[in-house]
Amino acid sequence: MKKEMSYRDSIHKMGRVWILSALAMLLAVPAAICIYYQAWPPMSGILKGLLSIVPIFWTVGVIEVFTYVPMLGTGGSYLGFVTGNLANLKVPCALNSMDRAGVQAGTEEGEVVSTIAIATSSIVTTVIIAAGVLLLSQIAPVLESPVLQPAFENILPALFGALGVVFISKDWKIAIAPLVVMIALFLLVPSLASAVGILVPVGALISIGVARILYKKNLL
Amino acid sequence: MEFNSNSAFLYIIVGIVIAFVLLQSVVFFVKAWRRGKELGMDMKALKKTVGTSAVFTIAPAFAILLGVIALSNALGFPLPWLRLTVIGSLTYEATAAAAAANAVGSSLAERITDPTIFSTIAWVMAIGIIPGLVLVPALGKKIEKGISNLESKDSKWGKIFLSGLFMGMISAFLGLVFAKVHIGLVGWIPVFVMFASALLMLICGLVRKLFNAKWIEDYALPISLLGGMALSIPITNLVMSLVG
Numbered sequence: 001m002k003k004e005m006s007y008r009d010s011i012h013k014m015g016r017v018w019i020l021s022a023l024a025m026l027l028a029v030p031a032a033i034c035i036y037y038q039a040w041p042p043m044s045g046i047l048k049g050l051l052s053i054v055p056i057f058w059t060v061g062v063i064e065v066f067t068y069v070p071m072l073g074t075g076g077s078y079l080g081f082v083t084g085n086l087a088n089l090k091v092p093c094a095l096n097s098m099d100r101a102g103v104q105a106g107t108e109e110g111e112v113v114s115t116i117a118i119a120t121s122s123i124v125t126t127v128i129i130a131a132g133v134l135l136l137s138q139i140a141p142v143l144e145s146p147v148l149q150p151a152f153e154n155i156l157p158a159l160f161g162a163l164g165v166v167f168i169s170k171d172w173k174i175a176i177a178p179l180v181v182m183i184a185l186f187l188l189v190p191s192l193a194s195a196v197g198i199l200v201p202v203g204a205l206i207s208i209g210v211a212r213i214l215y216k217k218n219l220l
Numbered sequence: 221m222e223f224n225s226n227s228a229f230l231y232i233i234v235g236i237v238i239a240f241v242l243l244q245s246v247v248f249f250v251k252a253w254r255r256g257k258e259l260g261m262d263m264k265a266l267k268k269t270v271g272t273s274a275v276f277t278i279a280p281a282f283a284i285l286l287g288v289i290a291l292s293n294a295l296g297f298p299l300p301w302l303r304l305t306v307i308g309s310l311t312y313e314a315t316a317a318a319a320a321a322n323a324v325g326s327s328l329a330e331r332i333t334d335p336t337i338f339s340t341i342a343w344v345m346a347i348g349i350i351p352g353l354v355l356v357p358a359l360g361k362k363i364e365k366g367i368s369n370l371e372s373k374d375s376k377w378g379k380i381f382l383s384g385l386f387m388g389m390i391s392a393f394l395g396l397v398f399a400k401v402h403i404g405l406v407g408w409i410p411v412f413v414m415f416a417s418a419l420l421m422l423i424c425g426l427v428r429k430l431f432n433a434k435w436i437e438d439y440a441l442p443i444s445l446l447g448g449m450a451l452s453i454p455i456t457n458l459v460m461s462l463v464g
Contacts (some may be wrong), residue, residue, distance in 0.1 A: 007255055008364070014251070016357040018244045022306070023353040025237045029302065030342035032233050037223050039335035041324070041343065049320035049344035057312060061351030069356065069363045070385060077360055079248045081352040082241055084307035087393065089280045095386060096276065096441045097269045105382050106367050112256040113269050119249035120273040126242050126305055128281040129288060133301050136289070143286050150409070150456035151449040152283050157410040158448025159280070160393040161417035162441055165425075167390055171383045178387055182395025193399040194315075196392055203395075204388025211384045215377060 007108065008074050015078030022082045060197035067200050071095065071105055075115035083122040087197070088156060092163050093121045099166060173220060174211040178203040223335035225296025234298040241306050268438055276442040279449060284310060291317060294328035299342060307349045320344035405463055412455050417448025 034040045068086055069077045072094055080090045095105075097117035103109040132139055142148070168175040182203055186192060192199065214220045256266050287310045291300035295317065303313045320341040321328050332338045371378030397414045400407035424440035427433055436443070 011251070012357075012361055014247075015360070018247070019353055019357050022241060022244070023350070025240055026306065026346050026349075026353075029233055029237060030339055030346050033230070033335070033339045033342055036229055037335040037339070039223070039339050041336045041340035045324040045336075045340045046320075046343050046347075048323035049316075049340060050347060052319040052323065053316050053344065053348050057316070057348045058351050061349065062355060065352055065355040065359060066363065067385060067389065069360055070367045070382060071389075074360060074364060075248050075252055077356050079245060081356045082244060082307060083305075084349075085280070085284060085304075085309045087389070088283075088309060089277065091389065092441075093273050093276055097273055100272060100438055101265045101269055104379060106371055106378065108255070109259060109261055112252045112259065112261060113266070115248055115252035116256070116266060116269050117273040119245045119252065120270045121277040122245040123242065123249070124274045124277040125281040125284065126238060126245070128278065129285050129301065129305050130238070132282075132285040133288065133297055136297075139285075140289055143282065143289065147453065150452040152286055154410055154413040154452035154456075155280060155283050155445075155449060156393060157397045157414040158417040158445050158452065160390060160397065161414035161448060162421040162444030164390055164394050164414075165418045165421040165444075166441070167383075167386055171380075171387065174380070174384055175387050175391065178391035179394060182391045183398050186395040186397075186399040187401060190399045190402050193396055196396045199392040199395070200389045202388070203391040204385045207387040207391065208381060208384035211380050215380060220380060 008111075011074045011078070015074065019078050019082055056195060056198075060195075063197060063201050067204060071114075072118065073105065073111035073114045075111060076118045079115065079122065080118045083118070083125070085125065087200075088159070089125070090118050090121055092159055093117050096163065096166070173214055174207045177210045178207040181206055223333065223338065225332060225338060226298065230296065230298035234302040237302055238305050272438050272442065275439060276445065279442070279446055287314065290314065291328070294321070294330065294332055295338070295341065296331075299338075299345075303345050307352070308345075312349070313345060316345045316348045317341050405459055409452070409456055409459055412459075413448050413452040416451040416455065417444045420444040420447040420451075 064086060068080065068091055071091060072080050076094055080086055080094070083090065094114040094117045098105055098110050098113050101113045103113050105114070168179070182199065185199070211220065253266065257263065284304050288297065288300045288304050291314060300313065304310070318328050321332070321337065323344070324337050324340050326332065326334070326337045332341070367378070367382070370381055394414070397410045400410060421440055421444040424436050424443060428437045
């Protein structure tokens with residue numbers, strides 16, 4: 001038990017240094033552009049731009065921390081939140097890996113598997129995008145060919161359709177209610193599509209609520 | 221200094237940040253790998269995690285690359301490359317860039333040549349993603365403690381709680397698949413693709429049972445994802461021909 005604490009504590013320590021350094025570097029990029037090109041933008045321009053995205057994106061950002069940190073574990077979170085593409089890549093990758101390895105999220109074994117999955121996924125993504133940017137003249141015509149467009153447009157349905165089978169078949173009792181509500185919601189208010197991040201915790205609250213009732217009644 | 225959104229200067233600073241993040245991935249990988257060994261975990265299973273994660277990542281990574289290409293028309297390559305490799309996500313970056321361009325009276329329809337407009341976009345894209353980077357170090361430990369308290373109090377409920385969280389995410393994204401149904405048959409395409417991919421997943425499970433092919437289980441998700449994406453092409457063509 002003591003060992004477990006010390007491993008997680010060391011990840012926290014290391015993670016904080018890495019994540020805050022990443023933040024500093026990320027802000028250093030626009031600063032460097034301004035200095036090098038002597039092009040400081042007017043504050044009003046930045047504020048106006050921020051005003052149109054911050055209300056939604058910061059809200060989603062906060063929600064993502066509360067929903068994904070418990071799933072990804074300590075190391076996975078420090079890495080996943082820096083490398084990004086959480087909902088469309090890192091979280092499904094970590095969930096599937098933990099499921100396959102037969103380990104539970106929240107345990108130290110789950111933590112190890114999730115971190116390895118996210119690190120591998122990040123490295124592969126970085127390499128593919130870097131190679132893609134370098135070899136763009138050869139790759140772009142293929143990637144942008146109209147024949148392949150439906151495949152890239154439908155990556156989320158293809159991903160969550162398969163992932164859904166795995167997790168719904170495991171816990172179908174707590175899956176039905178949030179699924180019905182979410183499908184109904186998107187059918188009735190299609191414009192919610194741009195705010196799907198905000199609906200993740202809504203779905204979670206519904207399924208956890210239903211799970212609590214079933215659990216109390218000894219039905220799970 | 222003459223501004224060019226594909227300048228060597230931009231490639232260099234972006235390259236440094238990407239190298240830094242790549243290093244972070246390697247450091248965390250090594251740390252987790254060593255811990256797995258210490259815990260006496262099955263190293264074969266961990267190797268499999270590496271293999272399946274790598275294979276699974278390929279298709280989404282190409283989709284992300286497509287996002288870089290889409291943004292590069294207006295912003296050149298270095299900035300979209302950075303923003304989609306580090307923290308960014310497809311949906312966020314395009315929206316943030318468009319909003320920033322719009323705020324300074326420009327648009328992403330053409331190449332940005334004014335460094336002031338370019339730096340405004342760069343600032344807005346960077347500031348927009350701050351919360352995760354600040355809140356994970358600030359709250360990560362507390363959230364983790366909350367979960368482990370939950371599990372130590374009632375471990376069965378702790379597990380169910382986490383499953384509920386997974387289900388929240390999965391149900392929201394499955395619901396999203398139905399968001400275009402109102403536009404008619406074409407809007408059903410994502411729904412058909414979802415069912416095709418789900419069916420492939422079920423077939424993988426069946427093959428595993430019938431032929432005792434354990435390997436297929438490990439690659440079931442990448443197989444279903446790629447298969448679903450591939451099937452979306454004939455599905456789209458069929459729907460389009462029906463619609464006329």
